[in-house]
Amino acid sequence: MSEILPKEVFYCGVCTFPPEYCEFGLSFKRCKQWLQENNEALFDSIYSDEALANATSTLSVEKQAKISKELEKKQAKEEAKLERELQMKLASKVIIKRIERNKRKHVIEISGLEVFNIDMKKLAKTFASKFATGASVTKNAEKKDEIVVQGDVSDEAKAYIEKLLEEKGLNEVQVVQEDDKKGKKKAALAAAAAALSATGGVPPPAQKTR
Amino acid sequence: MFKKFTKEDVHSRSNIKSSVQRGLKTKFVSQFEKLEPVIDDIIPKKSQAILIKCEDRIQLYSIDEEVVLFQHFDDLIPTLKVVHKYPDCFPRVQVDRGAIKFVLSGANIMCPGLTSAGAKLPEENLPVDTYVTVYAEGKENALAIGKLLMSTDDIKSINKNIGVELVHYLGDGLWNLTE
Ligand SMILES: [Zn+2]
Numbered sequence: 206m207s208e209i210l211p212k213e214v215f216y217c218g219v220c221t222f223p224p225e226y227c228e229f230g231l232s233f234k235r236c237k238q239w240l241q242e243n244n245e246a247l248f249d250s251i252y253s254d255e256a257l258a259n260a261t262s263t264l265s266v267e268k269q270a271k272i273s274k275e276l277e278k279k280q281a282k283e284e285a286k287l288e289r290e291l292q293m294k295l296a297s298k299v300i301i302k303r304i305e306r307n308k309r310k311h312v313i314e315i316s317g318l319e320v321f322n323i324d325m326k327k328l329a330k331t332f333a334s335k336f337a338t339g340a341s342v343t344k345n346a347e348k349k350d351e352i353v354v355q356g357d358v359s360d361e362a363k364a365y366i367e368k369l370l371e372e373k374g375l376n377e378v379q380v381v382q383e384d385d386k387k388g389k390k391k392a393a394l395a396a397a398a399a400a401l402s403a404t405g406g407v408p409p410p411a412q413k414t415r
Numbered sequence: 416m417f418k419k420f421t422k423e424d425v426h427s428r429s430n431i432k433s434s435v436q437r438g439l440k441t442k443f444v445s446q447f448e449k450l451e452p453v454i455d456d457i458i459p460k461k462s463q464a465i466l467i468k469c470e471d472r473i474q475l476y477s478i479d480e481e482v483v484l485f486q487h488f489d490d491l492i493p494t495l496k497v498v499h500k501y502p503d504c505f506p507r508v509q510v511d512r513g514a515i516k517f518v519l520s521g522a523n524i525m526c527p528g529l530t531s532a533g534a535k536l537p538e539e540n541l542p543v544d545t546y547v548t549v550y551a552e553g554k555e556n557a558l559a560i561g562k563l564l565m566s567t568d569d570i571k572s573i574n575k576n577i578g579v580e581l582v583h584y585l586g587d588g589l590w591n592l593t594e
Contacts, residue, residue: 208452209452209453209501209503209504211453211456211500211501212499212500212501212502213500214499214500214556220586221586221590221591222585222586223499223554223555223556223585225554225555225556226515226519226554226556226558226585229515229516229519230519230586268513269512272512272513272516275516276516
């Protein structure tokens, strides 16, 4: 029996479908552009005037028009949604908070990752093995997932997250480092209480610790 | 079956024994006889298949980080990526252009979508419960895999109700699953 070789199917880099089905996806415009840049021969075989003229369909012209109109509407909606999402991503920031557990121990809390479609569980695992420490995903007070990493690895985490964002073409997103010193806060509170009892008067305005 | 499937539905992964792997290949070929000459290309002799157990007793088998087939109850079914590579190894049906968008949203296929002018059914009868690859008018590659709920002769003669139960399609959770 002669050998059967696997057929090579070229897939769309935008929607992952075989490009002949891109027209039914939600990213048709971007798919088409991508194909033109990445596989011109296939692009011509699908979208050249000749190909389009030859693509006979048994559907009536009206039905055909209705299908394309519905698809166009859906695709325009999707484009608008993507644009909104992108704006939201660009406007948000990632916060890495360094918290002092005691004199020598710190943990860092990373929040604000949820809008970037980053797999947090996986990232926590990566951090755990990269920094040889413990890392987990927990829900914060706002019920949003955040990553908690044991150890003072704020700078390293920042560098890694910036690299991740860059890969997604989101280099404009800010990654902000914050310091939350329990000791300092406590001392400030104690001082305020002392001042209050000493004067018996109005407490001084609360001091910001960061 | 994979409409709402996500990574969260994966319960466990494990290497399968080589004896189990041989059994899997034999069973897969017994279901799709035309796979015989290519089965060693799909699941090479020296490869290690990984069993991925999922919600709803769905079991996926992957080779080199790509899922090649899955099991539901007692049936073994290829993934679309495998169908695209070996299109001639599986029975096929074709829907008309009007049905494409419904198939791509995961809907079962009604008989008229399989019997209209743009559609195609094989001449010889395929019995009920056969797994078929689904093609479309004017397109080259398969867009879905389904299970016949009626024999193809019945689809032709009765021509109403659901003819094919959709199992796996372009853009569903299995298609989008990345290892
Ligand atoms: Zn595409």
